[in-house]
Amino acid sequence: MADSYDDALRYRAVKLFTEGDFDSAITLFDELVQNTDDAWDCSWRANTLLLLGRYEESHTTYLRVLETHPDDISTLQHLAYILAACPFSNLRDGNKAVEYATRACDLTAWKNWASLSVLAAAYAELSDWTKAQLYAKQALGVAPGEEKNNQESAIQLYDNQKLFRASPERDRARLRSRLCQWKVPSYGGDNADTPNDK
CATH class of the missing domain: 1.25.40 (Serine Threonine Protein Phosphatase 5, Tetratricopeptide repeat)
Structure with missing residues (x-):
C-alpha cells in the first residue's frame, strides 16, 4: 500500500511541477523524500527548490543525490550552477x-x-x-x-x-519554454528522466 501511495504522490508532484505550481509540488516532494529517501525523488525536490530560489536547501539535496549517483550529469550541472551563479x-x-x-x-x-x-x-x-x-x-x-x-x-x-x-524567475521562464515538449512519466525509479533546466 505504501508503494502505491508514494507512486500516486509522485505522479501528482511531477504533474504540479510541469504545470509550474512549484509551491504545491515542493510540499509533495518533501513528503516523498521523508517516506522513501529515493534519489529520483530527491532530484525532483532539488530541482523544485532551485526554481523557488531556495538555493541552500537545493544544494544540500543535490549533494544527497550525488552520494549515491556520483556520475549523474544533471546533478553535477545543477550543483555547479548553484556554486558558480547563486546570488548568495x-x-x-x-x-x-x-x-x-x-x-x-x-x-x-x-x-x-x-x-x-x-x-x-x-x-x-x-x-x-x-x-x-x-x-x-x-x-x-x-x-x-x-x-x-x-x-x-x-x-x-x-x-x-x-x-x-x-534568477529563479529567469530559470522558471526558461523551463516553461520547454515543458510543452515534455510529458509527465509514469514512475520509473532511478532511471526516470527529469527536465534539465540549465
Whole structure:
C-alpha cells in the first residue's frame, strides 16, 4: 500500500511541477523524500527548490543525490550552477563549481551545451575570463535553437568581465519554454528522466 501511495504522490508532484505550481509540488516532494529517501525523488525536490530560489536547501539535496549517483550529469550541472551563479555569496565556490562542471563535461564528451555553459559560469566566478569565453562559445556552438540567445548573452557578459547570476524567475521562464515538449512519466525509479533546466 505504501508503494502505491508514494507512486500516486509522485505522479501528482511531477504533474504540479510541469504545470509550474512549484509551491504545491515542493510540499509533495518533501513528503516523498521523508517516506522513501529515493534519489529520483530527491532530484525532483532539488530541482523544485532551485526554481523557488531556495538555493541552500537545493544544494544540500543535490549533494544527497550525488552520494549515491556520483556520475549523474544533471546533478553535477545543477550543483555547479548553484556554486558558480547563486546570488548568495556564502554558497558560491568557483573551484568546486569547476570540478563538478568539468566532470559533467567529461561524462558528456564535451558536447553538451548545459555542461559547457555552467563550466563557463564557473570560470567566470574565478575571474578566468579567457576560459569563461572559451567554454561559453563552445556551448553556443552546440546549444539548441531556443538556447542560443541565452548563450550569446552569456558571452557578452564574459566579454565585459561581468558575472552570471542565477534568477529563479529567469530559470522558471526558461523551463516553461520547454515543458510543452515534455510529458509527465509514469514512475520509473532511478532511471526516470527529469527536465534539465540549465
